Amino acid sequence: MNAPDPKADLHFYLQSARDALLWKLEGLSEYEVRRPLTPTGTNLLGLVKHVAGVELGYLGDTFGRPSGEPLPWLEDGAEANADMWATADESREYIVELYHRAWAHADATIDALALETIGTVPWWPSSRNEVTLHHAVVRVIADTHRHAGHADILRELTDGAVGMNRNNDSMAPGDAAWWAKHRSRLERTAEEAGRRA
Secondary structure, eight states: OOOOOHHHHHHHHHHHHHHHHHHTTTTOOHHHHHOOOSTTOOOHHHHHHHHHHHHHHHTTGGGTOOOOOOOGGGSTTOOTTGGGSOOTTSOHHHHHHHHHHHHHHHHHHHHHSOTTOEEEOTTSOGGGOEEEHHHHHHHHHHHHHHHHHHHHHHHHHHHOOOSSBTTBOOOOSOOHHHHHHHHHHHHHHHHHHHHHO
16 A cells, blocks of 8 residues: 555645536536526536635745736725636636646645745734644635535536536435426425424
């Protein structure tokens, strides 16, 4: 058995989340990738824009490795929540390419530094803003997987597509009729539990 490689493990889970998130955009129109599907406006392209900024911040700026990418939506005085949606002038291609550049920059940081390297998170209070690279990578993995989960739900609401990637839907076997029956059963169970409460 090969010796464990913690960086390789971390990179595997980070890349799987990245890939899952971007896959959720495939085959959708400009409207569909931007459409707000929750009361707080959560949308697919905005999730990608957000995680690009997260990677550039936690796995770049935090370790004194700024990317040089202009991120006006994160600057002082920017509109609140501006990192969670793409303007009409910010094309899907621009956001996706920004995310790819963020990956490359983050991966270069992970490759260049030891996991024990201490960084300073500029936007955290100074009393608790030091983190190790290991901590920062785990934080980015958790954030990206969280948002990939959001994207999974948004995509299912958009056109019914589900799963981790095009080759692995990670779902129980069943056709549309089986899933409709399953959902109806869950609705009846929820109603029954609600009556008993």
